[in-house]
Structures are given as structure tokens and as C-alpha cells.
Amino acid sequence: MSDMPTKEQLDAVLQEADLLKTPQQVDDAINRLAADITERLQQSVPVVYTIMNGGLVLAGLLLPRLGFALEVGYMHATRYRGDVTGSAELQWQAPPSVPMADRTVLILDDIFDEGHTLAAVVEACRQQGAREVLTAVLVNKIHDRKTSALTVDFVGLEVEDRYVFGCGMDYRGFWRNAPGIYAVKGL
Numbered sequence: 001m002s003d004m005p006t007k008e009q010l011d012a013v014l015q016e017a018d019l020l021k022t023p024q025q026v027d028d029a030i031n032r033l034a035a036d037i038t039e040r041l042q043q044s045v046p047v048v049y050t051i052m053n054g055g056l057v058l059a060g061l062l063l064p065r066l067g068f069a070l071e072v073g074y075m076h077a078t079r080y081r082g083d084v085t086g087s088a089e090l091q092w093q094a095p096p097s098v099p100m101a102d103r104t105v106l107i108l109d110d111i112f113d114e115g116h117t118l119a120a121v122v123e124a125c126r127q128q129g130a131r132e133v134l135t136a137v138l139v140n141k142i143h144d145r146k147t148s149a150l151t152v153d154f155v156g157l158e159v160e161d162r163y164v165f166g167c168g169m170d171y172r173g174f175w176r177n178a179p180g181i182y183a184v185k186g187l
């Protein structure tokens, strides 16, 4: 990955970006996710795993809206490592933090793009003996380059085929904290 961008460059990225989803649209989507997940999982006492770093914002906003007994864990798997294109190989920087044998598992992530990351994580959960593995993402990116047959169980929002950031998603490691969902100018 290239050198760290300057503050001026980072500010310009946000200023020039296209706002695809407002903070209100994100909030409404997370309410819908919470209702659908509650209906499906409220009896299951699941382990809810966040995939770091991208899933962090979704987890923080979603978990308090789930009013049933659950356990929380995290894992850090990365394919992009701060770049805007993914490498073939998934790197595990932190393996799953809570045992999942014979449990219902819900995986939270920010974005389902080409699908490598979530497919690999779901496979890892199955190998560790999870009884059932469900997935939830804030954003599904619409294109025909999906690399896995995985169907995400709970999707908050759909976005067009551009490089997006905000609400957990980064541009070169930055702007995960942007409160809406933005597309980088020219990408």
C-alpha cells in the first residue's frame, strides 16, 4: 500500500464524494435489520461475531437494538488491507474469539462486495462446528463479479458498483467514521 494520505487529501475525498445513503437511510436500514434478525434469532441464544474492522460500526449500532439473549465475539479477517482492490488471499489477524461449537452463529460485516471474505468466514465457522451460520451486512454492492454462491441472510442497503466508504467502510484506512455512505469520486 502507498504512503499515508495527507489530511488535505482525506478532507478532499469526503468533500468530493457522492453521498449514496444518508445517515437517516442508514438508521432506517439498521432498524429493519434489527427487526428481521430478532424475528429469526430471538429463540436461538446466538453468538454474534463482528468481522473487524469493517463490521464495527454496524455492530455498535445494531446490537443495542437486538432485545434478546446473545453472546458477542469478534474476528479479524482482511483481504483489502487498506487498499481499494482486494488480494486473493484472506488474512486472519484475529481468529474467532468465542467458541462456536454447536451454536447458532450470526456474522456481521459492513459490505458484501465480491464475497470472498464472508464466504471464507462462513466456511471457517462451519469447520469450527457451528450448528447454523447466518450472515448480515449493512451493504450489498450490486455487480456481477460475486465469487461465491453465498446468499447473505440479512442485507441493510444495496449500493451501486463504486468504491464506497463510511459506516465502517474505509477509504485507504480512513473515514470509517463518516456517518452516511459515500462513493469516492472517480472510483
Ligand SMILES: O=P(O)(O)OC[C@H]1O[C@H](OP(=O)(O)OP(=O)(O)O)[C@H](O)[C@@H]1O
Pocket (backbone or CB within 6 Å): 051, 052, 053, 054, 055, 077, 078, 079, 080, 081, 082, 086, 109, 110, 111, 112, 113, 114, 115, 116, 117, 118, 170
Ligand atoms: O466481499 P469482499 O470483496 O471480500 O469484500 C468485503 C470485505 O472487505 C472489507 O474488509 P477488508 O479486507 O478491507 O478489511 P477491513 O474490514 O479491516 O476494512 C470489508 O470489511 C469486508 O469484510
Ligand code: HPA
Pocket (backbone or CB within 6 Å): 080, 111, 113, 114, 162, 163, 164, 165, 169, 170, 171
Ligand atoms: O467498496 C468498498 N469500500 C470499502 N471497503 C470495501 N471492501 C470491499 N469493497 C469495499
